[in-house]
Amino acid sequence: MFKDSKMRTILKTISWRFTATLTTMMIVYIFTGQIETAIEVGLLEMVAKLLFYYFHERAWDKLRFGKVEVPPLVLWITGIPRSGKTTLGDMIYKELQKNKLKMQRLDSHDVRPLFPETGFTRDEVNNHIKRVGHLASMMEKNGIITIASFVSPFAESRDFVRKNCKNYVEVYLKTTADEVRVGHHYELYDKAEKGLIKDVAGMDVKYETSPDTEIVIETGNKSLEQAKDDIVRFIRKNHLKDL
Amino acid sequence: MFKDSKMRTILKTISWRFTATLTTMMIVYIFTGQIETAIEVGLLEMVAKLLFYYFHERAWDKLRFGKVEVPPLVLWITGIPRSGKTTLGDMIYKELQKNKLKMQRLDSHDVRPLFPETGFTRDEVNNHIKRVGHLASMMEKNGIITIASFVSPFAESRDFVRKNCKNYVEVYLKTTADEVRVGHHYELYDKAEKGLIKDVAGMDVKYETSPDTEIVIETGNKSLEQAKDDIVRFIRKNHLKDL
Numbered sequence: 001m002f003k004d005s006k007m008r009t010i011l012k013t014i015s016w017r018f019t020a021t022l023t024t025m026m027i028v029y030i031f032t033g034q035i036e037t038a039i040e041v042g043l044l045e046m047v048a049k050l051l052f053y054y055f056h057e058r059a060w061d062k063l064r065f066g067k068v069e070v071p072p073l074v075l076w077i078t079g080i081p082r083s084g085k086t087t088l089g090d091m092i093y094k095e096l097q098k099n100k101l102k103m104q105r106l107d108s109h110d111v112r113p114l115f116p117e118t119g120f121t122r123d124e125v126n127n128h129i130k131r132v133g134h135l136a137s138m139m140e141k142n143g144i145i146t147i148a149s150f151v152s153p154f155a156e157s158r159d160f161v162r163k164n165c166k167n168y169v170e171v172y173l174k175t176t177a178d179e180v181r182v183g184h185h186y187e188l189y190d191k192a193e194k195g196l197i198k199d200v201a202g203m204d205v206k207y208e209t210s211p212d213t214e215i216v217i218e219t220g221n222k223s224l225e226q227a228k229d230d231i232v233r234f235i236r237k238n239h240l241k242d243l
Numbered sequence: 244m245f246k247d248s249k250m251r252t253i254l255k256t257i258s259w260r261f262t263a264t265l266t267t268m269m270i271v272y273i274f275t276g277q278i279e280t281a282i283e284v285g286l287l288e289m290v291a292k293l294l295f296y297y298f299h300e301r302a303w304d305k306l307r308f309g310k311v312e313v314p315p316l317v318l319w320i321t322g323i324p325r326s327g328k329t330t331l332g333d334m335i336y337k338e339l340q341k342n343k344l345k346m347q348r349l350d351s352h353d354v355r356p357l358f359p360e361t362g363f364t365r366d367e368v369n370n371h372i373k374r375v376g377h378l379a380s381m382m383e384k385n386g387i388i389t390i391a392s393f394v395s396p397f398a399e400s401r402d403f404v405r406k407n408c409k410n411y412v413e414v415y416l417k418t419t420a421d422e423v424r425v426g427h428h429y430e431l432y433d434k435a436e437k438g439l440i441k442d443v444a445g446m447d448v449k450y451e452t453s454p455d456t457e458i459v460i461e462t463g464n465k466s467l468e469q470a471k472d473d474i475v476r477f478i479r480k481n482h483l484k485d486l
Contacts, residue, residue, distance in 0.1 A: 003310070015299070028271060031283055060255055
């Protein structure tokens with residue numbers, strides 16, 4: 001919860017007094033035609049109302065009435081390994097920080113202390129994603145904008161997260177393992193190709209698309225910078241329009 | 244984040260105008276001695292300043308300067324099974340809700356979807372408590388008052404939580420298995436007595452006290468209602484004094 005500091009109240013008091021006393025002096029001058037009376041009234045009014053206004057502000061700051069919360073959301077970025085989820089999530093986080101909102105970033109390294117290494121079978125991945133979804137919805141209930149980035153290749157667990165959250169926006173970074181490997185050697189994909197590891201999304205595990213996904217970014221056609229701009233515009237328009 | 248609703252601004256505008264225009268009229272009367280001029284100035288001032296004040300308020304609501312956060316805390320209630328932790332935690336939660344603060348309750352049933360059943364060995368319990376501590380500190384970083392209630396019999400993991408949180412208050416419900424069993428049959432204790440289960444705090448597992456514990460409640464000498472009052476008073480005095 002936020003409260004006004006005394007300094008905020010003082011500056012606000014002065015900023016209002018400037019506008020208000022000038023108005024009063026003009027009104028008195030209109031009615032009396034006397035510049036001197038206008039100035040005298042203005043001076044006394046200034047002293048009296050600086051005081052009154054300050055205490056009026058402090059009293060209202062104690063009242064919660066009409067303090068409405070900016071509704072939070074869960075932004076869920078999904079896609080095969082190395083599709084750019086973490087980078088994009090970090091960029092969006094940084095951009096939205098300008099609004100001074102409460103935000104929580106959830107990436108695999110953020111949740112590692114909470115959920116120790118889980119396996120890579122379909123069931124294990126689904127359970128892990130559902131747990132992260134519970135956490136995201138706990139954050140959302142507390143007014144925190146949550147930006148999550150997880151491979152989450154199975155529609156079942158993503159839909160579970162969607163159902164658990166109130167405002168859920170899914171971003172799918174659409175690409176293929178072949179595309180992300182152009183010019184790069186990623187150990188994960190190399191090993192999967194040689195059959196040394198299994199359960200790699202984009203290789204032996206097929207990424208399951210959902211019809212409900214709000215934003216699909218074809219990473220071959222769009223830079224992450226452009227994708228960030230599109231997504232931030234979408235969020236500002238649909239979720240943070242009161243800011 | 245909270246923003247002022249238009250209705251709040253309108254009511255605040257009116258409440259200020261009442262004080263302010265009366266002041267102006269008195270000042271004008273003092274200087275001119277004319278009740279008519281005082282009323283005319285007051286009327287014109289009222290119309291002009293209702294408008295100006297409204298927009299002045301809306302503009303300041305966009306400014307974040309001087310909006311200071313009420314610092315959150317983690318209240319950690321510990322004690323052997325059936326000592327009253329959950330009940331006390333719920334009572335404190337309910338009492339502090341009156342302050343309209345952001346709060347998260349963490350009890351075993353709240354974290355079950357996040358941390359599937361863990362075991363009861365020393366290591367497993369310590370790991371579980373550390374994970375809950377990570378979660379509590381994540382909540383605290385986001386400005387949420389967190390009220391956690393867990394047996395947490397080992398000083399090591401409680402101290403870990405303490406180190407991970409900025410404002411940490413530990414409440415120990417001091418009692419013995421024999422005391423809580425007076426007039427009750429708790430399956431957990433009965434089974435432990437018969438040697439059917441192990442690792443029960445208060446029976447074969449000794450509860451480890453800490454020298455740092457902020458509040459120790461001897462449940463034999465104090466009702467939970469009195470304990471709640473003491474703890475809420477402690478929190479209001481030491482952590483929520485600006486409210």
